[in-house]
Amino acid sequence: MTDAPVMTAPSATAPVMQATALQRHYEVSGGFMRKPRLLKAVAGLDFQLTPGKTLAVVGESGCGKSTLARMVAMIEEPTEGTLTLDGKPVLPDDWADLRQSVQIVFQDPYGSLNPRQRIGTILMEPLVINTKLTKAEREAKAREMLQLVGLRPEHFDRYPHMFSGGQRQRIAIARALMLDPKVLVLDEPVSALDLSIQSAILNLLTELQDRLQLAYLFISHDLGVVRHVADEVIVMYLGRAVERGSKAALFAAPQHPYTVALLSATPQANPGAEKRRIKLKGELPSPLAVPNGCAFAPRCWKAQDTCRAKTPELGAAPHSAACFFPENAG
Amino acid sequence: MTLLRIRNLTVEFATASGAFRAVDSVDQDIGNGEILAIVGESGSGKSVSMLAVMGLLPWTAKITADEVSFDGQDLLNMDPRARRRIIGKDLAMIFQEPMSSLNPCFTVGWQIKEALRFHLKMDRKARHARAVELFEQVGIPDPEKRLSAFPHQLSGGMNQRVMIAMAIACKPKLLIADEPTTALDVTIQAQILDLLASLRDETGMGLVLITHDMGVVAETAERVSVQYAGQKVEEQPVADLFNTPHHPYTAALLDALPERATARLLPTIPGVVPGQFDRPAGCLFSPRCKFADAKCKATPPPPLGTDLGHARCFYPLNTADRIAS
Ligand SMILES: Nc1ncnc2c1ncn2[C@@H]1O[C@H](COP(=O)(O)OP(=O)(O)O)[C@@H](O)[C@H]1O
Numbered sequence: 001m002t003d004a005p006v007m008t009a010p011s012a013t014a015p016v017m018q019a020t021a022l023q024r025h026y027e028v029s030g031g032f033m034r035k036p037r038l039l040k041a042v043a044g045l046d047f048q049l050t051p052g053k054t055l056a057v058v059g060e061s062g063c064g065k066s067t068l069a070r071m072v073a074m075i076e077e078p079t080e081g082t083l084t085l086d087g088k089p090v091l092p093d094d095w096a097d098l099r100q101s102v103q104i105v106f107q108d109p110y111g112s113l114n115p116r117q118r119i120g121t122i123l124m125e126p127l128v129i130n131t132k133l134t135k136a137e138r139e140a141k142a143r144e145m146l147q148l149v150g151l152r153p154e155h156f157d158r159y160p161h162m163f164s165g166g167q168r169q170r171i172a173i174a175r176a177l178m179l180d181p182k183v184l185v186l187d188e189p190v191s192a193l194d195l196s197i198q199s200a201i202l203n204l205l206t207e208l209q210d211r212l213q214l215a216y217l218f219i220s221h222d223l224g225v226v227r228h229v230a231d232e233v234i235v236m237y238l239g240r241a242v243e244r245g246s247k248a249a250l251f252a253a254p255q256h257p258y259t260v261a262l263l264s265a266t267p268q269a270n271p272g273a274e275k276r277r278i279k280l281k282g283e284l285p286s287p288l289a290v291p292n293g294c295a296f297a298p299r300c301w302k303a304q305d306t307c308r309a310k311t312p313e314l315g316a317a318p319h320s321a322a323c324f325f326p327e328n329a330g
Numbered sequence: 331m332t333l334l335r336i337r338n339l340t341v342e343f344a345t346a347s348g349a350f351r352a353v354d355s356v357d358q359d360i361g362n363g364e365i366l367a368i369v370g371e372s373g374s375g376k377s378v379s380m381l382a383v384m385g386l387l388p389w390t391a392k393i394t395a396d397e398v399s400f401d402g403q404d405l406l407n408m409d410p411r412a413r414r415r416i417i418g419k420d421l422a423m424i425f426q427e428p429m430s431s432l433n434p435c436f437t438v439g440w441q442i443k444e445a446l447r448f449h450l451k452m453d454r455k456a457r458h459a460r461a462v463e464l465f466e467q468v469g470i471p472d473p474e475k476r477l478s479a480f481p482h483q484l485s486g487g488m489n490q491r492v493m494i495a496m497a498i499a500c501k502p503k504l505l506i507a508d509e510p511t512t513a514l515d516v517t518i519q520a521q522i523l524d525l526l527a528s529l530r531d532e533t534g535m536g537l538v539l540i541t542h543d544m545g546v547v548a549e550t551a552e553r554v555s556v557q558y559a560g561q562k563v564e565e566q567p568v569a570d571l572f573n574t575p576h577h578p579y580t581a582a583l584l585d586a587l588p589e590r591a592t593a594r595l596l597p598t599i600p601g602v603v604p605g606q607f608d609r610p611a612g613c614l615f616s617p618r619c620k621f622a623d624a625k626c627k628a629t630p631p632p633p634l635g636t637d638l639g640h641a642r643c644f645y646p647l648n649t650a651d652r653i654a655s
């Protein structure tokens with residue numbers, strides 16, 4: 001370790017949100033006359049969100065990223081585990097109050113805005129419900145926000161269909177910021193956008209974070225994007241964190257074989273780069289039939305009997321993998 | 331040898347508000363055994379240009395071209411029956427959404443065998459054997475069992491393989507793959523791209539890969555054509571395109587890649603792609619181009635020569651005399 005301990009004011013590093021052993025289960029019907037089965041979409045996650053920092057969560061579709069996002073944004077209650085906001089437990093009875101502090105932006109900038117409302121109305125709506133601001137104050141704040149996210153004053157009276165995908169995502173971000181949240185949950189916020197628009201939205205998120213010291217939970221399946229935006233990264237597989245670490249550590253020396261495979265499968269925009277793709281065995285198992293032991297073992301080239309017998313846990317170190325035989329370790 | 335030859339292809343859609351030009355004066359050559367990528371942002375006319383080649387556009391589309399020929403045959407003026415014998419046999423296409431091209435009411439086995447019956451007139455036994463063989467070739471485990479599955483019983487990656495198996499069933503000379511992996515996770519994407527490349531190696535078919543993903547382009551293509559607002563703005567061998575882009579749009583697109591970022595803020599391209607009503611008189615990229623001057627805004631630049639990547643630009647980047655700087 002070359003990093004010297006950093007001395008900063010406690011307020012700057014104190015997490016705003018903390019998750020402990022967070023789980024979310026769904027009962028899914030087993031079909032006609034069959035017993036419902038339990039699907040553990042998120043099966044135990046620990047993390048914290050810090051002001052001004054971005055925690056990125058990556059993993060393939062179905063690994064539980066959006067379920068996690070909905071729990072953090074207080075749309076769904078965790079089945080097990082706890083969430084705290086500023087040290088206080090997040091309980092459904094308090095959601096209405098706490099929700100001001102945690103806002104969410106979704107992938108689809110088309111579905112998430114009411115087509116019948118003008119942009120101004122969309123932005124002011126959260127203020128009507130959650131604040132005692134006068135109409136004039138609400139409008140002033142909405143216009144200010146419009147400018148902050150890079151839209152023009154005349155956009156205030158327009159309808160969502162008059163905007164491009166990138167502009168709609170700006171509107172969704174503006175709406176999420178209306179109540180001065182501390183945490184922004186971003187569920188694939190740029191996945192539906194073209195490259196040239198994507199970079200502008202990523203820049204906007206960077207600038208807003210610097211300015212407002214927002215804590216981001218940034219969910220993405222795109223490792224190129226994650227590599228750019230993240231401070232910390234969690235890699236998920238079938239509802240569990242298989243690796244966690246600082247961006248630099250995780251990309252430089254990935255430890256979990258799944259992370260290694262994911263990185264090797266991500267195409268690089270560099271025709272000269274050496275290709276060494278790891279071919280995974282088999283297919284992603286159904287989340288209803290998660291393998292015993294390490295869930296990745298059936299597809300892992302390093303798996304041994306231990307892996308199929310026992311479930312590896314994530315260690316306490318800042319960079320750690322839930323694996324008995326990690327790569328690049330030590 | 332040139333397999334597909336396109337000259338001056340233009341496609342206009344009749345819309346309620348007038349004609350909309352989705353593809354604008356595109357030239358393209360694809361040779362035997364070659365992998366060409368067509369890259370561009372959404373709406374740049376990638377799909378429409380290839381659907382025009384396949385004859386799959388609706389009647390609202392007006393297609394004009396100096397030449398569209400496949401394997402020496404004129405596709406434009408071919409009678410529909412002759413066309414049907416080529417499409418799906420020598421010239422095949424796969425689409426981004428396998429579910430939209432597979433029929434949910436029939437097993438995947440029935441669908442692939444139907445193609446074999448129609449084009450190759452194989453008997454029942456031969457069809458079954460070939461279907462099993464194809465499923466094995468595209469890496470579908472347990473082919474006998476999977477043949478009797480319906481599309482909804484298979485995962486997205488499996489259905490995409492079924493699509494590929496159907497497309498290559500008749501050993502096409504050219505396969506057009508339209509965003510074949512965009513809906514898939516990267517590990518499955520890697521498998522599908524490897525599969526397509528190895529099919530090319532084994533059968534010598536030509537492959538047109540339509541994508542918006544620069545990573546996929548870099549790892550799979552040999553030659554790359556860049557489209558913007560319906561026009562082909564540049565074409566180069568893959569390494570040259572990434573190292574020395576000639577069109578400012580290509581350069582700006584590459585700069586915007588997060589993985590190439592050198593600073594906290596990424597380079598961006600201001601403005602948006604022109605639409606039906608604000609199509610510029612001159613270079614289509616000029617309103618967003620940091621190098622554009624009055625000439626660019628007034629006059630459409632014709633494509634430059636091969637040495638300058640056919641760039642539609644008056645002031646190409648990375649030319650021999652500018653490369654030093
Ligand atoms: N409301 C629900 N009911 C039943 N299963 C669900 C529900 N929401 C999500 N799931 C399942 O939980 C798993 C995780 O889903 P999700 O969180 O959407 O993953 P991701 O966002 O990583 O793609 C998937 O298997 C999904 O089918």
Ligand SMILES: Nc1ncnc2c1ncn2[C@@H]1O[C@H](COP(=O)(O)OP(=O)(O)O)[C@@H](O)[C@H]1O
Nearest residue numbers: 343352370371372373374375376377378379388
């Ligand atoms: N049937 C149609 N009628 C009218 N416009 C169409 C039709 N199909 C495609 N377009 C338009 O043509 C343009 C090019 O589309 P497309 O080739 O699908 O783009 P790409 O594949 O590059 O994303 C888009 O602006 C699209 O809206």
Ligand SMILES: [Mg+2]
Nearest residue numbers: 062065066067
């Ligand atoms: Mg999701």
Ligand SMILES: [Mg+2]
Nearest residue numbers: 376377378508
């Ligand atoms: Mg398309």
